Amino acid sequence: MNYFIFIPLIFLLLIDFYFFQSNSDLFEKKLFNITFYKYLYWILSIVVYSIMFYHSYDYQNESKFVNMKPYIFSLIFVIYISKFIGIFSLLIDDLIRLFKVFFNLFQSNEDKVDLSRIKFLKNASLFTAAAVFSTLTYGMIVNRYRFKVYTQKIKIKNWPNSLNNFKIVHISDLHLGSFESIEKLEEAIDIINSKNPDLILFTGDLVNNSFTEIRPFKKSLQKLKSKYGNFSVLGNHDYGDYIGIKRNSNKWIKNFNNLIKTQEECGFKLLMNESTEVKINDASFNLVGVENWGAGNFNKDGDFDKAIENIDNNNPTILMSHDPSHWREVILNHDFNIDLQLSGHTHGMQFGIEIPSFKWSPIKYRYKEWAGLYKKNNKQIYVNRGLGHLAYTGRVGILPDISLLNISNEV
Structure with missing residues (x-):
């Protein structure tokens, strides 16, 4: 008890x-x-x-x-x-x-x-x-399932000309254990597929706690379609650390391994402190994915240095990292240049105000980068507001987020 x-x-x-x-x-x-x-x-x-x-x-x-x-x-x-x-x-x-x-x-x-x-x-x-x-x-x-497509143009200076207007659908924080029905998730998947994305990138927290949450939605997630692949990373909730199971115990290891296996069965290529080169005809870019790294008391399983080993420095690089604090604490101070980091985690607190030219949420006092695009020192981060929900099964002002990112070397 x-x-x-x-x-x-x-x-x-x-x-x-x-x-x-x-x-x-x-x-x-x-x-x-x-x-x-x-x-x-x-x-x-x-x-x-x-x-x-x-x-x-x-x-x-x-x-x-x-x-x-x-x-x-x-x-x-x-x-x-x-x-x-x-x-x-x-x-x-x-x-x-x-x-x-x-x-x-x-x-x-x-x-x-x-x-x-x-x-x-x-x-x-x-x-x-x-x-x-x-x-x-x-x-x-x-508002709980009032999915909204947030469209954002992003400029990456050394992005290949042949890949201008490259479409990435960025989603995050599904928290499948909080979804009420398969139909609601498939509604979001239909919206995603209708955008005909080149890539689908998922930045963690597929579940609340257990891999078993994925089972009812596995076939639905397999319907996600993109031209060049679906990639994912782990979020803090994907480790099963919040239900009183001791890390590295047999029960914890079983849950964690099953989550990795099941996530890949859903059609995601899971990047765990590693990188891949996305090649499209004669053009290419780096896609880096790290495990969760969060400031404060959050676990720091992410190893950025390991993830960029043997990477092609001449390519533009996109990083997938669940927690946006990783950008301010590590990436901004690192010698290796990340052109764009994609994160989630904040949910926009599922509460706030967002209207054209103005957005506010109490979460901004915890995370300086909490929703949308931010720039500093020639580096950029885009934070997804989350597609699902956690704890409070609703949203006020900050709607479930399907981000459509248009990447070019000019905007």
Whole structure:
């Protein structure tokens, strides 16, 4: 059993009590002569606590963890983030009431001020909670599979003239364990194939945790078509490190080897700290792929130096690396020139604002390069927003990403 579950449970219980107590007049209203809303509130809360407790009790049960966790987390997230944001105006109200209590200590009974809640702040709490709940629910129901094609022209100076307008479809972060149906994935695959890409490049996180997540989607992934091949790299979730299995144990090795085998059976050429030369008639370029390398506490299995051994320095080079922090921490400071790095990982936090000429997400404060194209020191990185979703099974503002990259030596 994962005993750390008691920490969030206690925190959520405190939120529940505070939100309930602050809006007690609403919950005490009767329906059919019973306090229906009060009972409904606590029944739903108890159901959530029970699901969390049950899930943590057997959190190493692979099938249960893989198949249930995204939906459980989304339920908990939507309900409690709505309450959590909603209580901020109540906290302001309680701070004001605290000052009133202090003020009343020095007043006669006739001059004491009313300690009841400020109606505006109380209503603001309910309105804010309802607005957040509605927005996140909309993100789950409507935006979750609202695939968007992001078209980007990219200039690489020494790109072969004969390969100008080379079309790469870049996808990332499928997280197949979070997909609801085969039909939704095939909808995205149809969009990809309709672009008639020269290459399909996938930059990691095919699964949430286990290779078994791929099985229902294997035949669908085999339908991905490109002129010159489909290539992939591993993301941090592809190692199976997040379900309590010790690295390099027999169970971990079995899962990891099966993931590699199954991914290649899906039609991807998996690049693991290695490179390949893509030759098209008399023109060619280098395609380099590294295992996951992430800043901070993320695993650093990626070995860029190993990947570029025996590489043709005269060719333009595209690097596939799951985590964009690899670019800022390693690639920008390396002597070898990478013309373009393709990454994913951030998901655009699945939350933000993206309109023409403006984009914002809280993830920008963790990753400086989090969505789209960035340039520095004659090097470039393009970050895909992710095709799938993780934890929260929805998206608000930042839609599922199919990136169509048009590569030329002039734009």
